[in-house]
Structures are given as structure tokens and as C-alpha cells.
Amino acid sequence: MYKLLLIQPNDRESAGMETRTALVTGGAGFMGSWLVDELLKRGHQVVSADNLLGGSERNVNRDCKFVKADMRIRDRVSEVVKGVDVIFHLAAYAAEGQSFFSPVAINEINIVPMNNLLVEAINNGVESFVFTSSMAVYGAQKPPFREDLPREPEDPYGAAKAYCETMLEIFARTYGLHYTILRPHNVYGPRQNTADPYRNVLGIWINRILRNKPPLIYGRGNQTRAFSYVEDVTPAIANAAFHEKANGQIINVGSDEVTSINDACQGLLDIMGSGLRPMYEAARPGEVNQAYCTVRKSMDVLDYKTTHTLKQGLSKMVKWARDLGPQEPSYTLPLEITRKAPRVWVDKLM
Numbered sequence: 001m002y003k004l005l006l007i008q009p010n011d012r013e014s015a016g017m018e019t020r021t022a023l024v025t026g027g028a029g030f031m032g033s034w035l036v037d038e039l040l041k042r043g044h045q046v047v048s049a050d051n052l053l054g055g056s057e058r059n060v061n062r063d064c065k066f067v068k069a070d071m072r073i074r075d076r077v078s079e080v081v082k083g084v085d086v087i088f089h090l091a092a093y094a095a096e097g098q099s100f101f102s103p104v105a106i107n108e109i110n111i112v113p114m115n116n117l118l119v120e121a122i123n124n125g126v127e128s129f130v131f132t133s134s135m136a137v138y139g140a141q142k143p144p145f146r147e148d149l150p151r152e153p154e155d156p157y158g159a160a161k162a163y164c165e166t167m168l169e170i171f172a173r174t175y176g177l178h179y180t181i182l183r184p185h186n187v188y189g190p191r192q193n194t195a196d197p198y199r200n201v202l203g204i205w206i207n208r209i210l211r212n213k214p215p216l217i218y219g220r221g222n223q224t225r226a227f228s229y230v231e232d233v234t235p236a237i238a239n240a241a242f243h244e245k246a247n248g249q250i251i252n253v254g255s256d257e258v259t260s261i262n263d264a265c266q267g268l269l270d271i272m273g274s275g276l277r278p279m280y281e282a283a284r285p286g287e288v289n290q291a292y293c294t295v296r297k298s299m300d301v302l303d304y305k306t307t308h309t310l311k312q313g314l315s316k317m318v319k320w321a322r323d324l325g326p327q328e329p330s331y332t333l334p335l336e337i338t339r340k341a342p343r344v345w346v347d348k349l350m
């Protein structure tokens with residue numbers, strides 16, 4: 001049924017010669033732009049579609065076909081899906097903490113594109129669909145989160161991702177689409193949007209330190225995360241569309257180096273040679289305290305490998321951020337609810 005050349009572990013090298021036309025939505029964003037680079041490096045043709053809400057033209061690889069397009073608009077989706085063999089759907093607004101306070105906008109951005117892309121994928125005979133979901137779908141269950149745990153999101157962002165996962169499963173079952181649901185966790189590295197005050201804690205801290213402001217910690221800082229370096233994560237995302245074993249699978253992607261927020265913050269201050277001390281703010285409503293995943297499946301199915309410790313990855317990110325320079329905070333999506341929202345967001349103190 002599939003035109004796609006599916007790759008078995010022992011014939012990857014020869015099969016890897018076969019190339020495809022891939023659409024990367026969110027291709028001007030952080031992970032999307034690294035994925036575009038990776039696919040081009042492997043000889044694939046790449047169409048990158050992005051509305052530049054959170055991404056930047058400076059991330060766009062000149063060797064891809066870049067289309068400035070909003071995936072909420074059906075006609076634009078129809079246009080970019082034409083002639084495409086494989087879809088990597090990364091476009092999103094990944095502000096988990098903010099999603100309690102801007103649920104209308106965040107749900108629209110995260111849900112509407114998925115439906116548009118699924119319809120166009122089916123109508124255009126797309127071979128393979130890879131979706132970057134999030135470990136937010138696990139909610140507050142006991143870590144490490146295993147892929148077979150039920151979806152129990154605790155916030156609107158996680159709920160939107162859970163909806164998209166379910167829609168992809170329904171469409172794949174009905175129309176026979178090759179698909180993979182990936183759940184990357186706490187990805188960081190060069191090209192992350194450091195101007196956004198609502199998301200990606202390491203980027204927010206780096207930008208504040210560059211502006212000589214203390215890094216903010218919500219709550220006591222004993223939350224745990226496994227930060228994952230982007231150049232480790234993107235090859236695994238690229239493999240998902242082409243490895244037969246990945247078909248129909250849900251796979252966590254990222255590091256198993258579990259770090260507390262306090263330790264990550266101090267480590268960053270040390271790397272940046274800063275004498276600033278963290279500033280503690282009230283805990284954010286609904287923030288999951290302990291969140292990290294099992295990683296075995298990504299190693300077996302997607303050849304995922306952690307090659308950067310947090311210290312190594314952060315050093316690369318800091319170097320990049322220093323070259324870029326301090327960024328003026330950009331409050332991308334307005335708060336729709338201010339009750340219970342962090343005061344630094346309501347009063348725009350970032």
C-alpha cells in the first residue's frame with residue numbers, strides 16, 4: 001500500500017540512498033530548522049512551512065523551499081502538501097505553562113493545523129506522517145513516563161497534544177497512513193527562541209543573565225527534568241519517517257540525565273561565569289513537579305543516542321546566544337486570563 005521505502009535495521013545504509021520530498025511544518029522554528037538541516041544533509045528535498053509566529057527567517061536553510069504559510073489556513077496547507085511524500089508536523093506554540101492563561105489561542109494554534117494536515121495528507125496520498133507531541137500528555141503520573149501510560153494531561157497544551165495524537169491514530173487506522181508519534185522532552189540548544197518569556201526555561205534564563213537580570217525559578221526549584229540537546233534529538237525525529245519499526249508507535253525522545261531546576265540553574269550560571277543568584281517566584285499553577293521519560297524505545301527504534309551532557313549542550317547554546325546578543329522579551333500571545341497567572345507575566349516584568 002505504501003510507496004515509501006521502509007528501512008530495516010540491516011539495510012539502512014543502502015536504503016538511505018533513496019530520497020523523498022519532506023514537508024517540515026514549523027521549519028523556521030528551533031527543532032524544525034535543525035530537522036530541515038538533517039533531512040537536507042541526507043539528500044532529501046525539503047519544503048519548510050512556517051508562519052514565523054515563534055520562528056525566525058534567520059533559521060531557514062537556503063537549500064530548502066521555504067514557504068511563509070499559516071497551517072491554520074486550509075488552502076495554504078493544501079498548497080504546501082502537494083507533491084510531498086512525508087510530513088513532519090512540528091508547527092505549534094509550545095507554551096505549556098502559559099496554556100492555562102491563553103487557552104483559546106494556544107488550542108487553535110495547536111489543534112487546527114493538525115486537522116488540516118491530516119485531511120491534506122490523506123487526499124494527497126502522503127506516505128508517512130511524523131508528529132512531535134510532548135511528554136505533557138503524561139501529566140502528573142509517576143515518572144519515568146513510559147510510552148504505554150495513558151494520556152492524562154494536566155494543562156491545555158497537553159490536552160491539545162493528546163487530541164492531535166488521537167486524531168492521527170484515528171486517521172491512520174482508517175486510511176492506512178504510516179505514522180509515528182514522538183514525545184520529545186525539554187529540548188534545548190542553539191536557535192531556541194530566547195526572546196519568548198513564556199517558554200523554554202533555559203533560553204529564558206540565558207536571556208535574563210545576558211541582560212544582567214537574575215534567573216527566575218517558580219516554586220522551590222526541586223522540580224526535575226531531563227533536558228535534551230537538539231542535535232541529539234533531531235536525527236531520531238528524521239529516522240521516524242523511514243524506519244519500519246517506528247510505524248504506528250509512540251516514542252519518547254530525549255535524554256535520561258535527570259536534573260533539578262536548581263542544579264540546572266546553578267550549572268548555567270557557572271557556565272556563563274555569572275555571580276547572579278536565582279530569584280524565586282510563587283509556584284505556577286498546574287506545573288508538573290517531576291517529569292522525565294524512559295528512553296530505551298527511542299534507542300532501539302530510532303537509534304537515538306545522547307552525545308551531549310547538559311553541561312556540553314548548554315556551553316554550545318550559551319556561545320550561540322552570546323553571538324546573537326540579549327533579546328528584548330516579546331510577549332507573543334496575550335494572556336486571556338490573568339487570575340492566578342505569574343505576576344512577572346501579568347506585569348510584563350521579564
Ligand SMILES: NC(=O)c1ccc[n+]([C@@H]2O[C@H](COP(=O)([O-])OP(=O)(O)OC[C@H]3O[C@@H](n4cnc5c(N)ncnc54)[C@H](O)[C@@H]3O)[C@@H](O)[C@H]2O)c1
Nearest residue numbers: 026029030031050051052053054055070071091092186187
Ligand atoms: N522544545 C521542546 O522542548 C519540545 C518538547 C516537546 C515537544 N515539542 C514540540 O516540538 C515542536 C517544535 O517545538 P520548538 O521547540 O521547535 O518550537 P518553536 O516555537 O521554535 O517552533 C515551532 C514553529 O512553528 C511555527 N508555527 C506556529 N504556529 C504555526 C502555524 N499555525 N503555521 C505555521 N507555522 C507555525 C512557529 O513560527 C515556530 O517557528 C512543537 O510541536 C512542540 O510542541 C517541543
